Amino acid sequence: MGFPEGFLWGGATAANQCEGGYDEAGRGLANVDVMPHGPERLRVAAGLRKMLSFESGFHYPAKVAIDMYHRYRHDIALFGEMGFKTYRLSIAWTRIFPNGDEEEPNEEGLAFYEKLFVECHRHGIEPLVTITHFDCPIHLIRKYGGWRSRQLIDFYKRLVSVLFERYRGLVRYWLTFNEINMILQLPFMGAGLVFDESENKLEAEARSIHNELVASAWATRIAHEVDSKNLVGCMIAAGSYYPYSCHPEDVRAAQVESQANYFFTDVQARGSYPAFAVKRLERDGIDVGMTDEDHQILAENTADFVSFSYYASRCAAGPDSDAMRIPGDFFGEVRNPYLKRSEWGWAIDPLGLRITLNDLYDRYQKPLFIVENGLGAKDRIEADGSILDDYRIDYLRQHIQAMRDAIDQDGVDLMGYTTWAPIDLISASTGEMSKRYGFIYVDRDDDGEGTLARSRKKSFEWYKRVIATNGEDL
């Protein structure tokens, strides 16, 4: 009993949040490069602000990030020391195709990731590669309007074909789009969308979503054609919706919210638009541009496994409810009174992870993979240089326990678990360093100052033991 043999323990990062080296070896610029830190960041992420530029006077964290571009050997060695079985990382599209629409890839970019994957294998670590983690080449945004354009499907197909060919034998596990459903909250980050005031925003979003879903299905097909050993997963930001109360209006509100969330994985794991989505599009008078070929590609190329991030459960209430609402909250606007929250207001709910695992497994009956889970917190350095992050250990311990219950008692098929993030990096939502997730501390502050030196926190030894005992010793 307990975690199955071969369970994939590890950690997850994203290129723009850790690599830096934004203009090295022929790399082009992406949307995530021009997102400043501070309050302006979320307006840009939401597509409400015209793209900024490096000259604007803001601090752009992705320029240097934690400099993993130059330090990956050292960082991967630390992951190896913790006993990682897998390391989830993302490819920066603009290292491979600097503009996104070239015919030929950039050899230096391809060579970089090849070295990185070889390094992983030297430490017995299987790479798990996210093809796009919130990145889209700026050129594709300027020239084609981002994922609004069907042409991006072709550019993405070219990208994935190059990756699958080049990394055959080095990479088996692939994810097509990180948190594909976050396009609803973060359309610039998720799809390179910047809105004109006159534009039908709903339609632009729906078309972009459709194009990404079709691109994802093509990627799955090409991956299997290139190497039958390839396994391709879809990926959403999960977290089940609870009704605020048993009032039917609250229950219905939770159902509607979860359908909107699961819509993405419904298409990716089942191969067609669910009935509620078809009706919704009809009601809104939106045409996503579905072709006969799209229908077929979606139907024939469903994901091999369903992966997701889990930070919090969510809560929904009917329009007349007296529930407390938090405008702009990422994880649902309704505050769950039974849950404690992190310093950033994210609800902490380990049992919610077991509930989410059951929901997803019931819905899709495909293997699941938790590819992000963790606690963003401010760390304090003690006089002797140590960092005693018991709060992080407690959070992870409770979530791992919930996973074990889902496996042991509910029979959920879970392939692996990668924490977000094994090393401190730039936060996606704030663009700052002080929201830390790592077992490894990085000396860098919110203004981009610091030596970038790495050091082990208390949680480092703890996670190492968890892996060594396959989740027995928590």
Ligand code: BGP
């Ligand atoms: C997810 C993203 C990650 C990551 C994480 C934590 O939405 O996939 O990129 O950053 O959330 O969020 P944050 O960095 O905002 O704390």
